[in-house]
Amino acid sequence: MDSTTGNAGYDALVVVSFGGPEGPEDVMPFLENVVRGRGVPRERLLEVADHYQRFGGVSPINAQCRQLIEAIEAEPAVGLPVYWGNRNWHPFLEDTVRRMKDDGVRRAAAFVTSAYSSYSSCRQYLDDIARARAAVPGAPEIVKLRHHYDHPGFVAAMADHTREALGRLPGGVRDAARLVFTAHSIPLTMARTAGPAGGAYEAQLRRTAELIVAEAAPAGRGTEREWDLVWQSRSGPPQVPWLEPDVCDHLEALHARGVGAVVLVPIGFMSDHMEVVYDLDVEAAAAADKLGMALTRAATAGVHPRFVAMIGELLAEPEPAACPATCCPRPRRDQGRGPGAEHGQE
Structure with missing residues (x-):
């Protein structure tokens, strides 16, 4: 062949x-x-x-x-x-x-x-x-x-799951909800050498997020949905710089700016495994609950x-x-x- x-x-x-x-x-x-x-x-x-x-x-x-x-x-x-x-x-x-x-x-x-x-x-x-x-x-x-990361099939699956997660938020906060895309943090030196030209890991994740937002998440009143790319599941020693901000730290920053509702979209993961069900569904959910922030999570591609x-x-x-x-x-x-x-x- x-x-x-x-x-x-x-x-x-x-x-x-x-x-x-x-x-x-x-x-x-x-x-x-x-x-x-x-x-x-x-x-x-x-x-x-x-x-x-x-x-x-x-x-x-x-x-x-x-x-x-x-x-x-x-x-x-x-x-x-x-x-x-x-x-x-x-x-x-x-x-x-x-x-x-x-x-x-x-x-x-x-x-x-x-x-x-x-x-x-x-x-x-x-x-x-x-x-x-x-x-x-x-x-x-x-x-x-x-x-x-940019294949229409992957994007379509995550766009569907993002729409479903938005639909689970109360109607009063849905239009203003912020999308927070998450992926596994890695050391900065690893991130900077990813791909033939370096820096591909973060660039690819940002491209995935852009494609999902364009397909799935127009905000109410004709405005563009606001979104962020943040990181989770850091496991290295504190003296080694990794990609930031951490998702829980970012929820606190959003709360301080008056954001009241968030959809977490774990684009860095293909399935709802431990670093999704614990780091997001337990730790990030507890952080949001403490802040009084409405939060839902989109499913992974699965x-x-x-x-x-x-x-x-x-x-x-x-x-x-x-x-x-x-x-x-x-x-x-x-x-x-x-x-x-x-x-x-x-």
């Missing part, structure tokens, strides 16, 4: 994700996998483990990956066997690549559960794929599909039909150009990537 015609000749699709614990006994081994080699203090692991134990030791991410795979398998535009492999928990990517090889797969596309450029959300997945293939003699070729159809559309595109080896380099150990990066970056 000729990739120049828009058919890159894949004979399988592998969904590559972060992974998450599925019971209380999984939590610490999972977190130890996440931070291996980073020197993260055990007290920090225990703090993050408490977040998972609050939800019975179960991250929603694996169940949501299963739901996504079921939806992909039913999507006519895909038409390929679908596999699934994780970075940090079962099913591990290396085991999945071994099964693909045993099944006779020769050339697969990889759909990674992150839409953006950065070390954790792109380069590290390329490294994961390379490492898994190196461990399996005769492994199939695996081509990572392109970043989909299994929205346009998002699922998008994966079939990505498969039909010509093979994406390979990222240069210097793109999104591995951060230094002292940049302090902590255990909370369940963001594909998860």
